[in-house]
Amino acid sequence: MTGPRPSIILSVKDQIAEQLRTDIISGDLAPNTKLNEKELAERFGLSRGPIRDVILQLTKEGLLISKSNVGASVNSILDPNMQKLMIELRRNIEVFAVEQLFNSLDDKDFAELDAILKELQYAFERNDFTEVTKIDISFHRLLIYKAGGDELVNVWYPFVMRMRLNYKRITSGIECVDEHRHILEALRKGDTVTASAAITSNIR
Template sequence: MKTNGAVIVQVREQIAERLRLDIISGALAPNQKITEEALAQRFGVSRGRIRDVLLELSKEGLIVNRANRGSTVNNVPSTDLQALMIKLRLAIETFAIRQAIRARPTQLLDDLTAAFKDLSERLEAGDFAEVTHADIAFHRVIVMAAGGEDLVNLWQPIVLRMRMNYKRISTPKQAIAEHKKILDAIRKADASAAVAALEANIR
């Protein structure tokens, strides 16, 4: 029974992750209506399982559920809201960098190096949806190392909402260099340099 439960959770998370990518890449457009029936057919699962996924995504700010009106993709944040989200994200990740460097958890550098390698490969391949996923994963390593799931749960809705249809002009070479500066500064335990590199990257 536990095995079945684990499989159900895994399938739900796979569907949720696919929909996150669709939303933040713009494949599912802002304000687009989505239905349990259509998603159940797409993924070959029950409407109940889709309902659970949509509830999860609504908590992350990607989906809006309205009584008697169904579910729609949330709108792109306004300029003012985007600016606020950048400040909030910077505050959380600055805190995370300082905490992580102070604590120096064993897996931090290995996990961050692996995430950087994956991000670099995605950038060079030019797949926007996968780049977005890999970029979030890189920063998530730092946040997780600093505060575990509690801090990630505070940070993730802000990041996902920020990234909706987000296309900051940045060449793959520039993006790789920005993340390498963050990684190198953390490797050297230089919090000031790491925060400066972070501020150059998140804008």
């Protein structure tokens, strides 16, 4: 059994944003749940200003929706046609990223990706499917960042987070880890055709 890597130190606002993401991904905050700034401020022991900043951030990510004079709420589940569109758009972005990565990843990058897969396996061993989802995202995010930096991440990230609201939990650790390992091994060999096919198969 392999334990997780050391955690990165986050700012208070980033910690709150991460907690709310976890609450949404886990279902503790269900779709269409309205958020109360005052209650969130009391929960986290902060003024309402930083809470507004977090709500704005999560709105940009697609997890929340904000309306004037109404406030913020957890975004709704996508209808099947919109979910299908999101899947296709995400696939296109990630295949584009793989093509940009041709023979550009170094040993440090592969070591980090290997470590993420160990975390993924460890999360399955703990039956922590919320963490599985977050680690899954971190694997793909690293590839996107290496391919196009923050600019490409900012294009890609809202699609991924919006899809999380329709996410069907993968309960087979072998299936999930193997799918990501196939992506990684193809990239390690510089085989963009196989890596693209593996990415396309994984995103569903």
